[in-house]
């Protein structure tokens with residue numbers, strides 16, 4: 001018997017008792033091989049510990065309950081509909097806000113002129129004009145900052161444009177393959 005075979009017998013020993021012949025073969029090998037003798041002693045020690053340990057049965061339905069929880073986890077994590085819903089929701093809100101913002105910004109002078117001429121809005125206008133001044137100031141700063149940033153980017157290198165395109169293509173490909181992959185079936 002070689003060490004490999006001895007290892008197999010030891011694994012078998014851990015699962016249940018060996019036949020008399022197998023036990024004798026293993027004992028004979030352990031008598032000539034210090035490594036296997038050490039391993040076998042360790043396994044025997046583990047088995048002895050186990051036999052002293054009182055086994056407690058899990059309550060009825062325990063395994064089913066655990067497996068049910070496990071099955072529920074990947075179902076949520078892998079559900080493409082769930083993420084699509086979240087993503088489209090965010091995009092929807094974002095688009096509506098952008099659209100409203102654009103409409104307001106493009107027509108702000110007309111809207112403000114109209115409102116300031118209407119007496120009913122006088123109090124409201126007095127209230128919002130500092131806010132409006134602040135917001136347009138902020139918007140102007142943001143726009144200026146963005147322009148400076150964009151100019152900087154364009155001044156730097158044309159290749160960046162291609163890099164951005166490449167990144168979008170890769171992201172689209174990743175999305176495509178992630179969507180294509182079948183959800184893993186659990187049982």
Ligand SMILES: [Zn+2]
Pocket residue numbers: 002003004006029033034035036037
């Ligand atoms: Zn050996």
